[in-house]
Amino acid sequence: MRSTATITDVANAAKVARSTVSRVFSQPSRFRPETVTRVQVAAANLGYAPNPLAKALSTGTAAAIGIVVPDIGNPFFPPIIHTAGLCATRFEIAVLIADTEETASREASAMEKLATRTDGIILVSSRQSNAAVLQFASRVPVVLINRDIPGIPRVLISTKVGMTQAVEHLAGLGHTHIAYVAGPRRSWSNQERINAVLEACGRLHLDLTTLKATNPTYEDGMQVAGVLLGSRATAVIAFDDLVAQGIMAGLAAMGTPVPKDMSVIGCDNLVASRTYPPLTSIDSRASEAGTLAVELLLQHADKDTRIVTESDLVVRSTTVKPRRT
Amino acid sequence: MRSTATITDVANAAKVARSTVSRVFSQPSRFRPETVTRVQVAAANLGYAPNPLAKALSTGTAAAIGIVVPDIGNPFFPPIIHTAGLCATRFEIAVLIADTEETASREASAMEKLATRTDGIILVSSRQSNAAVLQFASRVPVVLINRDIPGIPRVLISTKVGMTQAVEHLAGLGHTHIAYVAGPRRSWSNQERINAVLEACGRLHLDLTTLKATNPTYEDGMQVAGVLLGSRATAVIAFDDLVAQGIMAGLAAMGTPVPKDMSVIGCDNLVASRTYPPLTSIDSRASEAGTLAVELLLQHADKDTRIVTESDLVVRSTTVKPRRT
DNA sequence: TAGTTGTGCGCAACCGGTTGCCAATACTTG
DNA sequence: CAAGTATTGGCAACCGGTTGCGCACAACTA
Numbered sequence: 001m002r003s004t005a006t007i008t009d010v011a012n013a014a015k016v017a018r019s020t021v022s023r024v025f026s027q028p029s030r031f032r033p034e035t036v037t038r039v040q041v042a043a044a045n046l047g048y049a050p051n052p053l054a055k056a057l058s059t060g061t062a063a064a065i066g067i068v069v070p071d072i073g074n075p076f077f078p079p080i081i082h083t084a085g086l087c088a089t090r091f092e093i094a095v096l097i098a099d100t101e102e103t104a105s106r107e108a109s110a111m112e113k114l115a116t117r118t119d120g121i122i123l124v125s126s127r128q129s130n131a132a133v134l135q136f137a138s139r140v141p142v143v144l145i146n147r148d149i150p151g152i153p154r155v156l157i158s159t160k161v162g163m164t165q166a167v168e169h170l171a172g173l174g175h176t177h178i179a180y181v182a183g184p185r186r187s188w189s190n191q192e193r194i195n196a197v198l199e200a201c202g203r204l205h206l207d208l209t210t211l212k213a214t215n216p217t218y219e220d221g222m223q224v225a226g227v228l229l230g231s232r233a234t235a236v237i238a239f240d241d242l243v244a245q246g247i248m249a250g251l252a253a254m255g256t257p258v259p260k261d262m263s264v265i266g267c268d269n270l271v272a273s274r275t276y277p278p279l280t281s282i283d284s285r286a287s288e289a290g291t292l293a294v295e296l297l298l299q300h301a302d303k304d305t306r307i308v309t310e311s312d313l314v315v316r317s318t319t320v321k322p323r324r325t
Numbered sequence: 326m327r328s329t330a331t332i333t334d335v336a337n338a339a340k341v342a343r344s345t346v347s348r349v350f351s352q353p354s355r356f357r358p359e360t361v362t363r364v365q366v367a368a369a370n371l372g373y374a375p376n377p378l379a380k381a382l383s384t385g386t387a388a389a390i391g392i393v394v395p396d397i398g399n400p401f402f403p404p405i406i407h408t409a410g411l412c413a414t415r416f417e418i419a420v421l422i423a424d425t426e427e428t429a430s431r432e433a434s435a436m437e438k439l440a441t442r443t444d445g446i447i448l449v450s451s452r453q454s455n456a457a458v459l460q461f462a463s464r465v466p467v468v469l470i471n472r473d474i475p476g477i478p479r480v481l482i483s484t485k486v487g488m489t490q491a492v493e494h495l496a497g498l499g500h501t502h503i504a505y506v507a508g509p510r511r512s513w514s515n516q517e518r519i520n521a522v523l524e525a526c527g528r529l530h531l532d533l534t535t536l537k538a539t540n541p542t543y544e545d546g547m548q549v550a551g552v553l554l555g556s557r558a559t560a561v562i563a564f565d566d567l568v569a570q571g572i573m574a575g576l577a578a579m580g581t582p583v584p585k586d587m588s589v590i591g592c593d594n595l596v597a598s599r600t601y602p603p604l605t606s607i608d609s610r611a612s613e614a615g616t617l618a619v620e621l622l623l624q625h626a627d628k629d630t631r632i633v634t635e636s637d638l639v640v641r642s643t644t645v646k647p648r649r650t
Numbered sequence: 651t652a653g654t655t656g657t658g659c660g661c662a663a664c665c666g667g668t669t670g671c672c673a674a675t676a677c678t679t680g
Numbered sequence: 681c682a683a684g685t686a687t688t689g690g691c692a693a694c695c696g697g698t699t700g701c702g703c704a705c706a707a708c709t710a
Contacts, residue, residue, distance in 0.1 A: 054666035379696035
């Protein structure tokens with residue numbers, strides 16, 4: 001049993017009532033300076049720190065938030081968790097974490113568990129139905145990241161601008177036929193990305209081949225490289241960096257030099273700087289989303305708040321003029 | 326204010342005392358079946374779930390643990406957090422997380438904060454002094470990961486066996502002069518790795534050149550590639566995958582083909598499968614450490630418990646026979 | 651029938667804080 | 681100098697659980 005000094009110990013040591021100790025910390029101006037210092041000294045001597053659980057119980061607020069992600073192992077999420085944690089500590093708030101392993105049922109139970117311990121939950125890339133999330137959000141403060149459900153405050157990590165820039169960049173280099181390798185069909189991100197590509201290609205009169213990586217993984221990227229070579233595309237935009245990395249590996253394995261024979265653009269800018277050649281990618285500033293979501297949660301943001309982050313193309317070494325045919 | 330049913334509500338609904346409700350859940354055999362079902366029905370109707378904070382306050386155990394890491398963004402840590410979380414949920418225990426941004430002072434304050442909310446802390450790759458950690462561990466249950474402090478239960482992610490295998494693998498291929506690119510001088514991992522390499526090289530009569538990546542990063546790996554080429558080594562073992570990846574990029578940039586002109590081996594097997602060519606690396610099974618640490622913590626493991634994980638060389642495509650000189 | 655034992659359940663204190671309310675003392679003010 | 685107003689700080693209830701203890705009643709023994 002850990003023996004921490006309690007408010008009663010401090011009260012005894014300072015010869016005051018427990019309530020006085022409590023209030024010395026919350027409203028010191030209510031007491032004469034002498035009393036305040038007497039209590040503070042006693043507290044310091046005993047190494048007193050208020051018990052957050054007891055405080056939570058009596059005040060009704062836990063000074064903690066929960067963050068629920070599908071998979072901590074996915075490099076997309078840690079930066080979000082990181083900034084969320086940073087922001088939370090600024091507010092002296094603890095962060096509980098839950099990993100749902102990409103399943104809706106685990107997600108639901110994790111949220112239920114966290115709900116009773118926290119003041120609210122940040123739900124990242126939820127795998128549950130709109131209805132389930134809405135029902136939950138009606139009981140517990142929730143902020144969504146990368147899920148666009150009207151009626152729940154949300155921050156969306158957009159790559160629309162970056163995707164558009166990517167297509168324009170390729171068009172500017174002289175490409176006339178490009179490919180887009182899509183990610184998970186139903187995800188908000190994929191919808192947004194493909195729409196942006198479609199729009200830009202239409203506007204700039206580029207031919208577009210759409211391919212599919214069933215899962216947004218390195219392996220599926222490698223697979224798709226073969227199909228890609230069968231098309232007439234001279235450049236490819238991948239759903240994310242991982243897929244792009246797989247495509248580059250697949251192309252390399254088939255003896256197609258990047259970028260000479262195929263320009264490649266990734267998305268999320270997660271591993272882009274560490275590939276060889278360094279990958280042109282779209283920086284979605286996903287990490288900002290963590291901070292924003294925490295702020296929204298703590299401010300009890302309006303149910304219709306909807307923040308969309310910015311994005312930029314980061315040109316590195318995988319995009320060049322198409323080889324003359 | 327969230328309106329959850331409390332034990333009092335259930336008691337009223339079931340026409341029993343609050344204590345009865347509490348005990349119906351903890352020791353149902355003490356009551357006649359009729360009473361048990363009456364309470365259970367009432368609880369179900371009201372959607373009652375016990376408040377973990379209240380329970381924590383009255384029992385003195387929070388049913389939560391804390392996990393403190395230097396940097397969630399470092400891909401080494403998420404797998405550990407993931408398995409730790411998995412294990413914790415098996416025990417119906419919540420996980421609080423803190424990111425110390427690689428600084429000892431933040432680490433200290435984070436531990437202090439978590440201590441009052443949890444039943445114990447898993448401290449991963451601590452940046453604090455032995456003395457500071459020991460002092461803290463004397464007040465709060467602590468389990469260390471990747472830090473070897475006698476007197477505190479710890480699990481060490483060892484790559485000794487894998488490193489030895491790596492050297493043997495290179496020797497078997499015919500290499501006679503290899504290089505090791507070291508990581509952070511003071512880290513336990515680096516010590517262990519370099520010692521294993523030294524031992525194996527001595528035993529197998531290989532020449533060894535030791536180089537240094539000041540920080541274990543991609544960039545420092547790139548830098549070191551030039552120095553590496555200046556040596557006579559035909560193969561290089563890097564402190565970790567990130568450095569190896571940087572080395573590969575550096576070599577590629579200087580026109581040295583991997584593996585033909587230089588064999589490369591990484592460590593941690595984190596990104597190894599996604600490089601091109603796929604990187605031969607050492608799998609340290611770091612993720613197991615998360616599970617082990619949680620179990621140690623919850624079992625109040627003996628202060629002298631010291632678990633060392635296994636490791637294996639995973640041969641991929643970056644290691645071949647040395648080119649004839 | 652009285653005494654013993656056992657079963658089933660409630661009373662009330664406690665965990666460590668917060669907070670509404672009020673009593674005692676000090677300080678103004680007419 | 682008495683009455684009114686601040687100032688200071690204590691009492692006690694409450695948050696939502698857990699748990700030691702004991703009472704009431706039924707069943708069993710003698």
